[in-house]
Amino acid sequence: MLIEVGHFALALALGLSVIQMVVPFWGARTNDPVLMGVGAPAAVGVFALVLFSFGVLTYAYVTSDFSVMNVYANSHSQKPMIYKVTGVWGNHEGSMLLWIVILALFGALVAIARNAVPPKLRANTIAVQASVTIAFLLFMLLTSNPFERLDQAPFEGRDLNPILQDIGLAIHPPLLYIGYVGFSITFAFAMAALIEGKIDAVWARAVRPWTLGAWLFLTLGISMGSYWAYYELGWGGWWFWDPVENASLLPWILGTALIHSTVVMEKRDALKIWTILLAILTFSLSLMGTFLVRSGVLTSVHAFAVDPDRGMYILAILVFFIGGSLALFAWRAPLLRQGGIFAPVSREGALVVNNLFLATACATVLIGTLYPLALEAVTGAKISVGPPFFNATFVPLMVPLLLLLPFGQVMAWKRGDMGGVAQRLAGAILISVVLTVIVYGFTYGGPVAAPLGVGLGIFLIVGSLNEVITRAFSGGAGFGDAMRKARGLPRSTWGTVTAHAGVGVMVIGIAATAWSTERIVTMRPGDVAHVGGAYSARLDAVFPRTGPNFQEDVAQMTIFRGDRAIGQEETSKRFFPARNMPTTQAGLHTVGFSQVYLSFGEPQPDGSLGLRLYYKPLILLIWIGTLFMALGAGIAMTDRRFRVGAPVRAKREAPQTGPAPAPAE
């Protein structure tokens, strides 16, 4: 019965979304504050309904109600509780439901957020957001009902794909979806601006916290997915340029461009039309990513069994929203007032260069991802575009961008001068060149690109921190003075510095992968194999073991640094009988930021065991860097100027004057 109520709640949410779309939109047209006011409660109501529906599905999973088709197909009564819960979104229907929950959540947050958004803009934004919700609710109800019942409840479920029974799955998709779907709000704001025919710095301030928030979660989601693939797939790779990875990277790249272009719009009232276009394209790429993952048109390691009819429906949503928004853009954008002009050598000029490189890089990744599809449609030839293509196109575009990054960061607004910038960065340049040479000397004979990459990373870190240091010590301030000044710097400056330094940390981690080693060996218990660097590993024992819903063969190994044992790790091959499917569990031994990575292979005909052993120096910096990037976005979100215009809390006053909450995350 509860299951049917959950289904019914989705239908109700659909009806309420229609109200959420039509009424505020009409209110904005007729300038009727009452009608516009309907948007907020409607948006909150839709969110409550879909959240309830999600709760019902979760309940069905937790109680292993196999009369529900979706639970039967993806769960198992013996599965650990955490994977029963995460299994809710480990399948098509459940993950689409999660998509909608987040979509509705963002709609509700915009509706109740107290930051300074003009009422008309807010009403139109809520209406546009509702239109997206309607499309996806229809998609759920028509093609992917998660509450479908089975006539006869089977005794046992078919279990979740074992590769998804991992803590990584608990975190990765929700983060990614919050990021993906978060850009729907930016999109809705852009559409609302076009509908109204008005866009200005207020718009940029209103939309920026949302963009930062979406970007923050997308960054974490991609990073988490990368780490998950690294340890779960057992190949030791952290990025495969797989089409589905690209699908998440594309909106991330454009979202990064969008964050930077809204700064220009806010400060200099320029790049308006471009920013609107970016907002539209970023969300379009999010939709496209969903389509590519959900339709299975691409051959990918991420591809799960899929249903082509659903693909067609998502394609229709895609065409409707991308086509519709671009048509509206073409019609309305010329009406927007042209923004200011600016000198090529200036902060805004540097941000234009940033946008230029990011947009171009995004285009090359898009070409590499879609070209095989296009070619097959036209000529029927089947090709694959792999990592060599992306390394040859994406990397050459990123290197100049990253080299220029610290220069842009210290450039003045309106009119910068190259000489002054070079002077301010002289220290950073010197430090990074010296360190590059030192690293090169220590690793002489190794790959040359690695020390250069490390040097670039150091330049990014020092160059970013440089801004805080020069601004704090400006005017010959003493140390105490400087600390006070540094504390007084705007949060957005701290955010920028943190995020940019994070990029540097990540670049060092990526550069260091050139020093990683891989060995494929066969060992018997007692054998010692050299892994890489100073590390070697001894196979102690191989034995079988039984887990809650799997059996595994475990290889126990001791890691040595030189002659000294520094730890024990296990790697295993698990077999899940419910799905008749094996998985490999890698053994990771972390030393500082480096890892020794052990991966169980297969028993050899002569009785020994095949293993893959990797040494991954500084590999953790890749993900630590992305954490700093996300942290930077989080700091920037709390900047007080995003709250300007909201009720400001007076000290020691009754709370009903309304404390200004931070822009909702």
Place this chain on the structure above:
Amino acid sequence: MTRKQRRLVLIGVSGIVLALSLGLVLFAMRDTIVFFRAPSDIAAQGFDEGVRFRLGGLVEDGSIRRETGQIHYFRVTDGGASIEVRYQGLLPDLFREGQGVVTEGAIDGSGLFRADTVLARHDENYMPREVADALKAQGVWQHGDPAPGTQ
């Protein structure tokens, strides 16, 4: 500078970056693209020795041989023809007889396909799309049937 000149600078710089990246894309496309072919395609059209491509189909029943040193031999078939593949290294978890597989490498002088990559899949029900198409072309599998090797 006037508005016009500034715009010209912007357009000029954008043009250069776009042209360079287009050059990069075309250059990269030339060397890095790999075609997909099914065993029947090879049987019908022949092959160029040493040219890399992706070979896909089903792992033929009873064709897997293992040698010490993690060397594997198996045959990839699409129902119409089959090709012997040699691969050294660890096979993906879901590699099995009767299952869909995509391998990448080149055919050597003796007609043996030397693969350096065998692609893993996440899901036992999943059939690589190219393989599914190749099997359909040979009439081995119709859409809507359960994928071979899953039951």
